[in-house]
Amino acid sequence: MGAQKPSYEELEARLAEAERALNAIRDGQVDVLIGEEGVYQVRLKNLEHALARRKALSKKLVELLEKERWEMASAVHDHAGQLLTALTIDLDSLKNELPPGPLMEKAFLVEKRASKLMGFLRHISRNLRPPALESLGLIPSIQRLGSGLNEQTGIEMQLYIKDIPARLHPDQELAIYRIVQESLNNVAKHANAEKVFLSLILRDGKIHVAVEDNGAGFERQEILNTFGSHKKSLGLRLMKERANQLGGDLWVDSKKGKGTAVLAEIPLNVAGGSEERLSESELEGLM
């Protein structure tokens, strides 16, 4: 015998019941969920709260990291750089006073080393606080990253840009720059690649970022481990966090022997989401 068709009143009552259930979930008035297999203890409101807190903490972490980088860059550029410049000037005048001989040769050697050190400090400073990003924008800065990668490792970067505006919102420029920078660092360190292909494409209101290399690649489980673990690659997790903060997402695709691709999608127009604010004491704890 077939099941009797429910009446209009019964359907209406079921609908009202479903609405009451949804309201309870929406209001976080739920202790457990019950399924065929048993009871699932879920504190939805706490979970929601925990997720919001995690989001706020991650945002703060990225902000602090950026702040620290700027401070370090300033310290390197303004203090160490100035001291080194003064040292070079001193060496120069010393050279003029020294008679030709072993001491003079030593002074030349020290000057050469100081010059190398200056170059190294400039490189650190540029990495910490990309000077071109603010003045020239994202694309020239990324081109510089590519040149730097090539100079240091011999890896060739091919860049493909489509429909990306000359200037983006500063937050977007910094986030995309850092994502590309970290991806290229990973290529240099781990990929054993000869080439890296970087594309930035604006499609359907989103900036699609892809950093693909032709290196060794790695297995899916290794990617999961990397993203899932607190110990492994903070860099990858921070990249994802940066994309998430701008309403986008980031993921990694790789296969052993087939290279690795870091892919991100970031909306061009950032919609401001609701954020949980941290208390003063929590902020102090982070500082």
Added chain:
Amino acid sequence: MGVPSDKSKVRDKQFLLRLFVAGEEPHSLKAKENLRRFCASYPDMVFDIEVVDVLTSFQTAFENKIFLTPAMQKITPSPAITFFGDLSSTAELSRVLGLEEDV
């Protein structure tokens, strides 16, 4: 849960309610307390309340199509109606149980 009303004062309404809770979980405790207060605010009514702890007998909940707690079923008078959440909305509870005019 006890029956808070005096049966000698019953006018015309008696209710059989079944409250599904999850042990001592916070919303379950709140639902128990809210229901106790609600019933106490209708001294002329009779409320028979059966409490089911889904942590020890989830099958009863599953068979009654209760998929989250706290939840409360009005079994009689018919039609049967199910509420979800901590029962903090007494206005809705009164309306659905048909007690609005008695307030």
